[in-house]
Amino acid sequence: MRLRIRNIRKNFKTKNGSVCALDNINLDIQPGEFVCLVGPSGCGKSTLLNIMAGLEKQDSGRIKVDGKIGLMFQEPALFPWLKVKDNVGFGLKIKKLEKQKQEKFIDAHLKMVHLQNFAESYPHELSGGMKQRVALARTLILNPDILLMDEPFAALDAQTREILYKELQNIWQLTKKTVVFVTHNVREAVCLGDRVVVFSARPGRIKKIFDVDLSRPRDLGNLELIKMSNKIMDVLKSEIKEL
Amino acid sequence: MQNIFTKKRVKSVVIKILFLIFLIFLWWLVFKLEIWTPWLFPDPVTVGKTMMKGFSNGTIWMGIMISMKRIFIGFGFSLLFGGLLGFLLAKIKILDETVGFLVLGLQTLPSICWLPLALLWFGLNEQAIIFVVIMGCILSITISVESAVKSIPPIFIRAGKMLGAEGFSLYRYVIFPAILPSLITGIKQGWSFAWRSLMSGEMLFITVGLGQLLMMGRELNDMSQVMAIMLVIIIIGIIFDKLVFGVWENNLRRKWGLVKS
Numbered sequence: 001m002r003l004r005i006r007n008i009r010k011n012f013k014t015k016n017g018s019v020c021a022l023d024n025i026n027l028d029i030q031p032g033e034f035v036c037l038v039g040p041s042g043c044g045k046s047t048l049l050n051i052m053a054g055l056e057k058q059d060s061g062r063i064k065v066d067g068k069i070g071l072m073f074q075e076p077a078l079f080p081w082l083k084v085k086d087n088v089g090f091g092l093k094i095k096k097l098e099k100q101k102q103e104k105f106i107d108a109h110l111k112m113v114h115l116q117n118f119a120e121s122y123p124h125e126l127s128g129g130m131k132q133r134v135a136l137a138r139t140l141i142l143n144p145d146i147l148l149m150d151e152p153f154a155a156l157d158a159q160t161r162e163i164l165y166k167e168l169q170n171i172w173q174l175t176k177k178t179v180v181f182v183t184h185n186v187r188e189a190v191c192l193g194d195r196v197v198v199f200s201a202r203p204g205r206i207k208k209i210f211d212v213d214l215s216r217p218r219d220l221g222n223l224e225l226i227k228m229s230n231k232i233m234d235v236l237k238s239e240i241k242e243l
Numbered sequence: 244m245q246n247i248f249t250k251k252r253v254k255s256v257v258i259k260i261l262f263l264i265f266l267i268f269l270w271w272l273v274f275k276l277e278i279w280t281p282w283l284f285p286d287p288v289t290v291g292k293t294m295m296k297g298f299s300n301g302t303i304w305m306g307i308m309i310s311m312k313r314i315f316i317g318f319g320f321s322l323l324f325g326g327l328l329g330f331l332l333a334k335i336k337i338l339d340e341t342v343g344f345l346v347l348g349l350q351t352l353p354s355i356c357w358l359p360l361a362l363l364w365f366g367l368n369e370q371a372i373i374f375v376v377i378m379g380c381i382l383s384i385t386i387s388v389e390s391a392v393k394s395i396p397p398i399f400i401r402a403g404k405m406l407g408a409e410g411f412s413l414y415r416y417v418i419f420p421a422i423l424p425s426l427i428t429g430i431k432q433g434w435s436f437a438w439r440s441l442m443s444g445e446m447l448f449i450t451v452g453l454g455q456l457l458m459m460g461r462e463l464n465d466m467s468q469v470m471a472i473m474l475v476i477i478i479i480g481i482i483f484d485k486l487v488f489g490v491w492e493n494n495l496r497r498k499w500g501l502v503k504s
Contacts, residue, residue, distance in 0.1 A: 077402040124500020
């Protein structure tokens with residue numbers, strides 16, 4: 001088991017008292033699994049991700065993480081003062097790895113995200129999609145066991161996103177990482193995930209878990225995928241009505 | 244690498260040079276109209292000759308060297324300690340509420356107002372003038388470093404920590420480069436405050452230096468020396484503001500993508 005989550009509960013204090021963000025969350029994630037968390041905004045899915053990453057502390061319950069964690073944000077958060085290759089190699093530099101090994105890893109990871117021709121560019125010269133690919137390479141170069149992604153494609157246009165779905169699936173199949181992917185886009189979740197975990201809002205609970213048994217690489221236009229998305233969407237919609 | 248001699252840049256430099264020539268011509272024209280007597284309003288050639296003479300007999304070089312030494316000591320000290328203080332103010336809240344308040348208050352005092360105090364404390368010597376230079380720029384450097392550190396986008400720090408940077412390496416590889424663009428603006432402003440303080444300080448009490456050469460011109464009723472030294476002071480100001488700090492700032496801003504080149 002890569003991740004074992006037991007009875008996690010988290011409250012937030014607001015002006016009107018305490019709001020229950022996460023209520024009794026139980027989830028097991030296997031090594032190499034791609035799990036997507038979907039839910040209406042404010043359902044606490046990002047909070048759960050932060051708890052997994054160790055950035056926030058749960059109020060009660062236990063979480064067991066087996067392995068190293070890499071985190072990706074909604075913004076690429078690249079360092080504007082570093083060239084693309086130095087952004088990708090940042091973690092290795094901090095680790096004080098030998099220069100030659102650094103360069104070898106950087107080359108390999110730039111190739112993986114198809115940006116080898118942009119090694120010498122600065123982040124501001126890249127498009128949004130390219131920036132997120134650099135951010136992915138920068139996270140993967142540290143060889144994490146678990147990759148946590150917090151709506152990494154939310155700010156991108158549809159075409160760019162579709163290309164990145166393909167790339168992310170390829171990279172995932174190649175590297176066999178465990179991925180936990182937070183999104184509010186159901187089609188995205190079905191396209192990428194082995195399992196889609198649907199959250200209810202306030203209090204944030206796991207409402208239903210869907211297994212996605214479609215062959216890979218998946219295409220957004222696939223009929224089965226659309227059917228599955230609609231099924232999940234119905235569950236979500238009833239959730240939003242209740243609010 | 245970008246070519247410095249692009250068509251656009253050459254054109255802009257040519258325009259500036261033509262404008263300068265025009266200004267000198269205008270100056271000469273006003274001189275020829277004899278509105279003021281020549282000893283109050285010398286022509287460009289006389290001023291040029293005085294400047295040449297000053298450079299060739301070494302007095303202007305001497306003045307420049309001494310003034311530069313003072314500004315480097317005063318400004319360097321301010322950069323080091325003012326920067327450190329600004330950093331601490333940004334990090335420690337109670338310090339910001341107490342010392343930060345004091346810094347803001349003292350900053351309103353024109354630096355030359357420290358001169359009487361400096362003269363009484365240190366006497367008529369180097370320390371007094373360097374003290375005035377320090378007081379002229381240290382507080383503005385403190386304030387700009389403080390605001391630079393306070394305004395770092397938190398996402399850089401999160402990303403840096405996520406990639407393993409912590410403690411010293413977080414400062415060295417994330418925080419310092421992240422504040423550099425606003426730091427340079429602060430340094431540039433600090434330099435110009437230091438330069439102004441130094442000139443006013445040098446003019447007000449007897450000591451060698453550019454400011455003193457300027458006052459000497461007045462005492463000798465030598466308008467051409469006054470104008471020559473004023474020009475030298477302007478040229479030094481332009482060299483530092485536009486060439487040293489300006490080029491550094493522009494390079495950095497281009498790298499960050501803050502300007503379209």
